[in-house]
Structure formats: structure tokens, C-alpha cells
Amino acid sequence: MRGRKYVHGYSEREKVRLRDQADTLAELLHGDTVYPPGSLVLEAGCGVGAQTVILAQNSAETHFLSIDISDESLRKAKETTERAGIVNVQFQKGDIYDLPFEDERFDHVFVCFVLEHLLRPLDALQNLKRVLKKNGSITVIEGDHGSAYFHPDSPEARKAIQCLVDIQAKMGGDSLIGRRIYPLLKASGFNNVRVSPRMVYVDSSRPHLVEGFTKNTFTAMVEGVREQALALGMMDEKTWDKGIRDLYRTAETDGTFCYTFFKGTASR
């Protein structure tokens, strides 16, 4: 769900969305990721730093090296971490397919909302394995847009979500990758692979998630591909608009919304 220009866009609204998402989900996704003091952790594909801030705060005495392929993202990530008073992160430009590091450089590796955007996630994982120390851990977190369902159900809403999935697939990504983390980590040769789902269940007894997840994270993300979906003729405008209205409808008092992230850990 992390922004890539071509899929999600970097508008002001997008920044708000990424911040809301990070706040709401921080504990669910990252609460159990705490690294030993003094260890060196590679965050591969830090984007604008939405997860970096949480990671670095949860392990304040760990050194993070956060890389991204985009200068613009790195600049924003630096700003974000500086604003948060974080001092244990360094940033460096780097390509996940061609990591500028010697073998076994890092104690641990962390990848969040990155593999979904990659044409060759298996190659990426094998590259990350190279720079990871023996017995070091890798943590992978990804969403899975096929895990979204809701009440009231709506064919138009499901179709709008499918547009997001199809657009990401056209860019070479896979937004259904969450369910594939286990086989991907196994196929990359990691040991002790363990995957745990992190399900976000939203009903009106959880107003923070209604706002922070159903509306400002998930539905906003689907809305973000409106123009592409219409331009590509994937849906007509009327059906699209009904789909989005129906997604917002699930945020009313009698609505419910479900989405699942997957978190995998393994060791080299």
C-alpha cells in the first residue's frame, strides 16, 4: 500500500492517507518488531518514510540504513524522520535488484509494502538474503487486496477494487502478494519461515478504524486510480462512482470492512 508514483500518486491527500494509515496500523503491523540495541538493520524500499518512523521509534538503539530508488522519496523520508526527532536512521539511494553492499553486511533486513510493486519479488528476496548475515532475520510485510470484503457487499465496489489490482498488475506488480509471502520466502532459500496474518476488522464500535482504515486508507487508495481506471476503459464513470459510494457505505453504522496484511519472518 506504500505509494509508488504510477499507482498511488503523491498528492497532498496521499500524504495524509499514508500518515493515517501508518498511525492506525502501526501497532498491528509493527508492534512485535523490535531489534536488539546496536544491531544494523537494512530497510529496503523505505519510500517516504511512513514505516521508517515507526521502526526507528520501536528500536531506538538500533541503527537503520534505509534505502530507496527514488531521490524524491528519500528527501521526504529524511524530512519526516527529522521532524520526528529520529537520529538512528541513515538514508542511502539504492536499488533492491543491485544492492550497493557487501555480502552479509546487515544483522537484519526489513521490507514493507515493497514486493507488491516489483516484477521479480523472488530476485529481490534473494538479493536481500545475500547482504544478510548468517542467522540474521528478514521481516516482510505486504497487503493483499483480494482479502478485502465488506458489508453491505457490492459488485461495483468489488469491481473498483479489481481495477486497482489490474492496474498494479499492468505495472508489473502483484497486489495479491500477501498470500504468497510464505512460498516466496521458502523459494528464496530462507529458513524458519513463519507467516502470520494481521487482519483489520472494522465495524462502528471501532470508529478510529472506520476513519483511519476503511475511509482514509483503503477507499482513498482505490479512489486514487479513478482516472487511470476510466482512461483505460476498465469501468464506466457511473459504475465507478457507485463502487466508491458503496465502499463509503460500508463505513456507516451497520457496515463492516475486512482487510488482511501478512507478515512473514525468516532467518538466513
Add this chain to the structure above:
Amino acid sequence: MRGRKYVHGYSEREKVRLRDQADTLAELLHGDTVYPPGSLVLEAGCGVGAQTVILAQNSAETHFLSIDISDESLRKAKETTERAGIVNVQFQKGDIYDLPFEDERFDHVFVCFVLEHLLRPLDALQNLKRVLKKNGSITVIEGDHGSAYFHPDSPEARKAIQCLVDIQAKMGGDSLIGRRIYPLLKASGFNNVRVSPRMVYVDSSRPHLVEGFTKNTFTAMVEGVREQALALGMMDEKTWDKGIRDLYRTAETDGTFCYTFFKGTASR
């Protein structure tokens, strides 16, 4: 997922399936349901007693009154509990729409895999509320077949699952009811409604679930509607068989399978 003759059938295989399901899921679904010693609990719609055994064993000093509309199911449930040496359950024939009990008779009410089969789940809940004491609790557990997704994904497998959903809908049921437990309990006038999802995530590091859930519970259940689905022309035989093969395919070493049950609790 509890058997009703018209949907799941009561073959020997079905009995094995129900037993496997109960073993595998007992802790996930029922582990946190323990009633005070001496209290009286109504289990509404006990079926063949698959859940009754677990309930009664988890609260050995609680008195259970388990009802079902089917004499045949009650007979089997009695056999099952007797065989398990259970002495704290009484059985009685009863209709959930016309409960043979005075108001506020029970300290607590328990309903599992029942509402999915009912044409009027809201009426059923309101009837159950009538016989529940003030401040007594109700516990509702249901599956949601729309929560199933898997790797490798397969349109034919999804279509076969949709047949099960459609057949259950034709019978007046709703196999997507899990996501509706929150609004149903609220609309029935219960207080302190709280719903928690219970997700079953299966990969090959969890061989007991691969066998006990993916194959022997879920896929076996879908297979159970083969003849109805073909007779109704919902799918042709070749596509159906591919769908079933693809569901078994998700049980191989690089496959994954996800399904979510929903557990709601509330008080009167």
C-alpha cells in the same frame, strides 16, 4: 459450516469432516468461551453435537440445554456426548423461531453455525434475547465463505465456492453472514456488541491445518454440493472438477489458504 441435510449431507465422509473440523478449530473458536460453574446455558441449534462436546468440556460445571429442530440430529448429538462421557448437557427438541421456554430462563445463550442457515436470522436473535436473562451474554459464531482466498488463485475454484454460496442462498441461508454478525446483534437490541474475527491461515508449515482445514473441512464442504451444482447447471462438470483440483492444489507445499470465522458476543 454445520451440516444441514439439504446443503452438506450426512454421509460418513461428512461425519469425518465435521469431526476433523471440530478438532482443528476448537481452540481458535471456543477457547475463550468458558461459562461460570452452575450457570444455565442454552445452545440453540446444536446439530449433531460437534460444538456441544467442546462447549461442555470447556465448562464442565455449567449446565447446558442444547436444542435442535431435528430429531435425527438430536439423537446423534446425544450419542456423541455420551461417547465423550459428558454429563452436563441435556437435549430437547425446539424451534429457534418458537422457543419452548419462559422469558429470561437462561444465564447465557450460545449459537454456532446456525444463523447462516436461517431465512430470518434477526428474528432468531430476537427470540433468543427473550429467553436470556438481563445482563446475560450471547455468543454467536459463524463462518463467511466470501472470506476464502488462496494461492495459487483460481477462477474455477472461486466459481465452485460461489456455487456453495448460491445453493445456500437458494435455501434461504446466507453463507456470507460472518461479516454481518455485528449489525445483526446491534439490530436485535443487544448491548456491548463486540465481534472478533478468527482467521484460519494455512501454509505448509501448519500440516495439521492443511489436512484438517483446507482439505478435510473447506474443500470437502465445497465438494459436497457437486451434484446439486451440476444438476442446477451452475457449472459444467469439467470446470467444476478443475475448481476442486485447484482447491486441493492450494494444499501443496507452496500453496496457502485463508478463511475467517467471526465470533460475536453481546449482553442483554
